[in-house]
Structures are given as C-alpha cells and as structure tokens.
Amino acid sequence: MDKKYDVIIVGTGAAGLYAALNFPEDINVLIVSKRDLPLSNSSLAQGGVACVLDTVHDSYKLHITDTLIAGKYKNNLSAVEKLVSEGPSDVLRIKELGVDFDLNPDGTMCKTLEAGHSRHRIVHHKDSTGKAIVDKHIEAVSALPNVTICDNALVYSIHKVLNGFYIDILKDGKSYCYGCSYCLLATGGIGRIYKYTTNSAISTGDGIAFAYMLGAKISHISRVQFHPTAFAAEKDRERFLISEAVRGEGAVLLNCNGKRFAFDYDSRGELAPRDVVSDAIIRESIKTKSEKFYLDITDKSADFIKERFPMIYERCLKEGVDITKDRIPVFPCQHYLMGGINVDLDARTSIDGLYAAGECAHTGVHGANRLASNSLLEALVFSRSAATDITNRIRNHGRKPLGTEPAHKPIEGKPMPHGFRSKIREIMQDTYFVIPKPEKYQESYNKVEKILNELLNNDYEINSDLVEAKSIAITASIILDEVREGINL
Ligand SMILES: Cc1cc2nc3c(=O)[nH]c(=O)nc-3n(C[C@H](O)[C@H](O)[C@H](O)COP(=O)(O)OP(=O)(O)OC[C@H]3O[C@@H](n4cnc5c(N)ncnc54)[C@H](O)[C@@H]3O)c2cc1C
Missing domain, CATH: 3.90.700.10 (Succinate dehydrogenase/fumarate reductase flavoprotein, catalytic domain)
Structure with a gap:
C-alpha cells in the first residue's frame, strides 16, 4: 500500500468537492479525479440550483409537490423532504464560499423558473452555474490542510477488506494502491454509454460499475433522463x-x-x-x-x-x-441518470463503509424523472450527509487496521481491440432511447453481455480505455437486464 487515508473520495464534481469541504481537519482525505479537476458534469450545469429561499411566495410543500409530480410519485418521500428542507442552508453555505449567484438590485438572489417548477426558485450564475460552483469549490478544497487532491488519477478497481478498502489508481502510466477506512463514490453519470449525450467525457459509469462488482445494490438504473x-x-x-x-x-x-x-x-x-x-x-x-x-x-x-x-x-x-x-x-x-448505487439518507450503500453521492447514487429523490435543477441540490445535500456520517463513525468507533491487502494484477497486457464502446453506444441509442424498443431488449442484452465477457476474461492492458469500456459494458448490461426483466421500472 502506498498510503492510507481515513476517506477516499472518487470524483471532483459538486458531490465530491462539497463532501471534502465538510470533513473536519483531523480527518485525512484523498480526493481524486480521472481527468483535470473541472472536467465533470457539474461544470456543465447551466440552469442552476432549485431551492426555496423565499417562504412568502414559495414553500417547501410546493417544491416537494413539484418534485413528486415530475417524478411520477415514484420518489422516496423522506429523501425528497430531506432535499427540500436541508438544501437551502447548503445553497447559502456555498454562496458564503463565494459562489457568485446572480443578485437582484436589493441584494437577494435572482430566482428563475424552469420546466416543472410552480414557482421561480432556481438560483443561478448567468447560464454557467455549474462552472461557478466547481471553480469556487476547487479553490476552497485546495486550501484545506487535511485534503490531498490528485487529478488525472484513474481509479480502476476497489477491493473491500475487513475495515475498509484498497483502491487501485493509475496515474502517469503507473499503478498505485491507497487504503482507506471509508470510500465515497462521486463519479457522476453514464452519458457515454449513448451515442449522443450532454454529459462530459468522464461520464462512463465507473463508480456504478465498481459498486456493482463489490456486490452493492443498484436501483432503478433504467431510469434514464433524456433532455429535449x-x-x-x-x-x-x-x-x-x-x-x-x-x-x-x-x-x-x-x-x-x-x-x-x-x-x-x-x-x-x-x-x-x-x-x-x-x-x-x-x-x-x-x-x-x-x-x-x-x-x-x-x-x-x-x-x-x-x-x-x-x-x-x-x-x-x-x-x-x-x-x-x-x-x-x-x-x-x-x-441524466435517476437511478444508480442505492443509498440511504446518510448516503450509505449496502456495502459497509462504502458511500455514494451525486449522479452515481440513487437516493430516490427523483423518482421516475428528475425535476430540473434538483440534481446539484441533491449532490450538495447528500454528499454533506455522507461526510457527517463518516465523521461520526470515525469519532464513535476510532480507526481500525484495514485488513490484508489483496494481491494486485499487473497492469501490463495485450492491447484491447477497438470498437467495443462504439458498439455498445449504438445498441443503447437504438434500443433504449426516448421511446424504448422492448422487442430488442433481449437481443441487445445478449450482445452487451458478450462484449462484457470479452472484456472481463482477457488479460488486456489496464488503461483508461479498458476501464471505461468495462464500466460502459457493465452499466449498459445492468440497464438492459432491468428492462428485459421488467423490474425496477
Ligand atoms: C449539460 C448539463 C447541464 C446540467 N444542468 C444542470 C442544472 O442546471 N442544474 C442541476 O441541478 N443539474 C444540472 N445538470 C446535472 C448535474 O450537473 C449533475 O447531475 C451533477 O453535477 C453531477 O455531479 P457529480 O458530482 O455527481 O458528478 P460529476 O460532476 O460528473 O463529477 C464526476 C467526477 O468523478 C470523477 N470520476 C469518474 N470516474 C472516475 C474514476 N474511475 N477515477 C477517478 N475519478 C473518476 C470525474 O473525473 C469527475 O471529477 C446538468 C448536467 C449536464 C450534463
């Protein structure tokens, strides 16, 4: 093992960065991103963050109702209540951090309307809210003495041991192994399993694939949102x-x-x-x-x-x-992906010590369909909850030896043939786009499974192409499995 941390956060989008900000100074944290720090879906967010700051013209009840209507009442009500009632203080906190939200002449925050909202409640920085949030967060997290930031560092496998995890990371062509007592997955969405997506290049479902391989419960992953x-x-x-x-x-x-x-x-x-x-x-x-x-x-x-x-x-x-x-x-x-790694209200997954927040997680907030501008809010609220819960556990139970480090596979191997990712993207675009084609589910599932087996059962060189191809194949196969079985819809 190269080094041990209390917590490793995988991802430097809104969820990962805001979590890092919420740990006290005596908890040492490593936060990694597989590309440059700002490259994420969070940086692309335009519209803003939905939250009730004015209880005269708006109310928590209305925001909850709008969220439930958009979600076709398939939401987890407790998660929605948490989102709506705790979100405003997180938004005010990031404003304090210096996020430059547009203001009215009287100094209050400008609030705009978006589809599905019954009130003007979306706070924003022009039409590049996400970039404003991420830039300020990177600045703030970089100043924290207890947080080590590591960019262009690809997590390629996660091993669960007795009291924590060993995490394999590829950086500059070399492999490193870091230990941690707790791991927070904040790896974002899955857009790159489609031919056409609004998502950034990092969105290959890596966190979902790692969690799945560890045996974590994945829920409602076939709830994919298409932007009109x-x-x-x-x-x-x-x-x-x-x-x-x-x-x-x-x-x-x-x-x-x-x-x-x-x-x-x-x-x-x-x-x-x-x-x-x-x-x-x-x-x-x-x-x-x-x-x-x-x-x-x-x-x-x-x-x-x-x-x-x-x-x-x-x-x-x-x-x-x-x-x-x-x-x-x-x-x-x-x-956008509404489903993902199943978590509770503290962002705990079904694997002890493993947390997930942001787009890779399924809190149940969005139900069958996300209401516009609720996802940045969800990333803030639930990543802060993860940090609080982990902190309490470290305070209450102390730090224990992790357990035996597993043997590591060499990263060298034969080159992966081209074309696997494009094939899967074509299959998903054709089978499971805005109006799905149930008659193709089984055949498409079989094709993706064949590719996945090929990827899992060959000693290909471990590099970003292979890791992302595997993540894409695993994610696509879980989606197609859900829909062909008619479960979780
Ligand atoms: C174009 C666009 C506009 C949007 N507009 C809005 C909006 O106005 N309001 C709103 O609420 N939501 C909006 N969304 C959705 C919202 O931006 C995202 O859901 C949210 O920002 C996701 O944040 P996240 O932290 O979970 O993931 P991301 O911000 O995507 O971050 C993921 C991080 O994980 C890292 N990562 C992934 N895999 C690995 C790995 N294997 N190893 C190491 N690091 C890894 C990446 O490098 C990245 O740092 C928009 C999305 C898009 C694409």
Whole structure:
C-alpha cells in the first residue's frame, strides 16, 4: 500500500468537492479525479440550483409537490423532504464560499423558473452555474490542510477488506494502491454509454460499475433522463445543452414546418417536464418524418438574450447560429441518470463503509424523472450527509487496521481491440432511447453481455480505455437486464 487515508473520495464534481469541504481537519482525505479537476458534469450545469429561499411566495410543500409530480410519485418521500428542507442552508453555505449567484438590485438572489417548477426558485450564475460552483469549490478544497487532491488519477478497481478498502489508481502510466477506512463514490453519470449525450467525457459509469462488482445494490438504473433540447450538431457525441431556462424565459419549440406543437401533446406546452417534451418531439418527429426541430427565442430583445444566456449565445454563435435572430436546431439526447448505487439518507450503500453521492447514487429523490435543477441540490445535500456520517463513525468507533491487502494484477497486457464502446453506444441509442424498443431488449442484452465477457476474461492492458469500456459494458448490461426483466421500472 502506498498510503492510507481515513476517506477516499472518487470524483471532483459538486458531490465530491462539497463532501471534502465538510470533513473536519483531523480527518485525512484523498480526493481524486480521472481527468483535470473541472472536467465533470457539474461544470456543465447551466440552469442552476432549485431551492426555496423565499417562504412568502414559495414553500417547501410546493417544491416537494413539484418534485413528486415530475417524478411520477415514484420518489422516496423522506429523501425528497430531506432535499427540500436541508438544501437551502447548503445553497447559502456555498454562496458564503463565494459562489457568485446572480443578485437582484436589493441584494437577494435572482430566482428563475424552469420546466416543472410552480414557482421561480432556481438560483443561478448567468447560464454557467455549474462552472461557478466547481471553480469556487476547487479553490476552497485546495486550501484545506487535511485534503490531498490528485487529478488525472484513474481509479480502476476497489477491493473491500475487513475495515475498509484498497483502491487501485493509475496515474502517469503507473499503478498505485491507497487504503482507506471509508470510500465515497462521486463519479457522476453514464452519458457515454449513448451515442449522443450532454454529459462530459468522464461520464462512463465507473463508480456504478465498481459498486456493482463489490456486490452493492443498484436501483432503478433504467431510469434514464433524456433532455429535449440539446443543440443538434451533425457529428459531435457530446451535445451542447440549450438549457430549460431558455424555454422558461419564453422560447418556443417548432417542428420542421415552423409549427409550434408542444401544446398538442401536453397542456403545459414547452414547460412540461423534460420526459414529456422529449416524448412529444419524438412523436412529432415520427409524424412529420423529420428530425429537424427548433427553439425560437427571437421574440426577446438581443440585449436580454446576451445578458441572460451569454454562454449559450457564444456557443451557438460558434456553430453559426445567432440566437438573437436565428432559430436554434435542437433534438433530444441522453442527459441524466435517476437511478444508480442505492443509498440511504446518510448516503450509505449496502456495502459497509462504502458511500455514494451525486449522479452515481440513487437516493430516490427523483423518482421516475428528475425535476430540473434538483440534481446539484441533491449532490450538495447528500454528499454533506455522507461526510457527517463518516465523521461520526470515525469519532464513535476510532480507526481500525484495514485488513490484508489483496494481491494486485499487473497492469501490463495485450492491447484491447477497438470498437467495443462504439458498439455498445449504438445498441443503447437504438434500443433504449426516448421511446424504448422492448422487442430488442433481449437481443441487445445478449450482445452487451458478450462484449462484457470479452472484456472481463482477457488479460488486456489496464488503461483508461479498458476501464471505461468495462464500466460502459457493465452499466449498459445492468440497464438492459432491468428492462428485459421488467423490474425496477
Ligand atoms: C449539460 C448539463 C447541464 C446540467 N444542468 C444542470 C442544472 O442546471 N442544474 C442541476 O441541478 N443539474 C444540472 N445538470 C446535472 C448535474 O450537473 C449533475 O447531475 C451533477 O453535477 C453531477 O455531479 P457529480 O458530482 O455527481 O458528478 P460529476 O460532476 O460528473 O463529477 C464526476 C467526477 O468523478 C470523477 N470520476 C469518474 N470516474 C472516475 C474514476 N474511475 N477515477 C477517478 N475519478 C473518476 C470525474 O473525473 C469527475 O471529477 C446538468 C448536467 C449536464 C450534463
């Protein structure tokens, strides 16, 4: 073992970084990210964080109700209550940290509306809230004496022993093994199992795959959210999101004939929850036999658009679309995972000492469908809970010897053949997109299992390609297994 920590946090998105901030100075923590620190889904978040800060015009009850409606009442009510009632103090805490939320002239935080919310309650930093949060958190965590940050360090396997874990990490082509009493997985989403996603390149489901291999309970992983309005670039895998807030501010959705159609499918029109709008687009696409759809916000003044959506304006301009004058080409793509590693209200998984928070975890907050801007809030609330729970356990039970270190496999091996990841992405895009194709579940599951066996039963060189290919295959296979068995839906 190269070194032992009290806690190892895998991931430097909102969940991992905020957890790190919540440990007292006598608890030593290692936090790792497999790429540069800011590369994460958290950094991409545009719209903001949903929370009730004004109890005159809004209430916890309304936020809970909106969350339950979006989640089709399949949410875990206790988790939703915790999210909504504890979230505001976490948001105020990160404001104290220096996160530059947009303010009204009277100094209160600006609150915008997003689809599915019955009140203006989304606090934001322009249209790049996630980056504002991550940047400030990296600054704050870097100043902590008890936290060691390690970037470009890929966790490639986790071994459970008597009183903790041994964690294998690949950095600069070398393998290291670190021990820890507690491990928090904050590894984010699974977007990269799809051909088209809004997710960042790190989203390959690694934490879910590790937890699954350790025997942890995985729940509702087939609850995948598709965002209705990603920029319809011709070839990019990572599609740039045109935030819900653009529709919140009045943008309308048009089909290939320039006709507004969202109200034909739901009385809430463009402001219906994302699954409803995504579904409407796909059905309209079948009806019109075209995948051309547009968002139009040209009704608003150019000054308003540039001030409110500076990042979206610039990004679209780069693609040749001036959103103050032109319609924005959009189409649904994979966006978020509601299910994941099953955790309780303290973010404990079913494996002793193993915690999970953020997008890789299933708290039950989102039910069948996430309400916009609830996920950053969930990452904050439940990662803070994990840190508190771990701290209490260390205080109450002290530090024990971990247990025998397992033998390590050499990282050298034959090169993995190309094409496994692309194949799985095609299968998932074809089988389990906005309108799933149940007739393909079994065949697709068999194909993914075949790839997975190939990956698990060959001595390929351990590198990021192999680790991510395995994670993608494991995640896709659990999703297809759930849907083919008709469980957990
Ligand atoms: C385009 C976009 C816009 C969004 N907008 C909003 C919004 O407005 N409001 C909202 O609430 N939510 C939004 N979301 C969702 C939200 O951003 C994410 O759900 C949330 O930020 C996830 O945070 P996280 O900390 O769980 O994961 P991430 O932020 O994705 O971080 C994951 C971390 O895990 C690390 N990691 C993964 N695997 C390994 C490994 N094997 N070894 C080492 N490190 C590893 C990565 O390097 C990374 O640091 C948006 C998402 C996207 C993609």
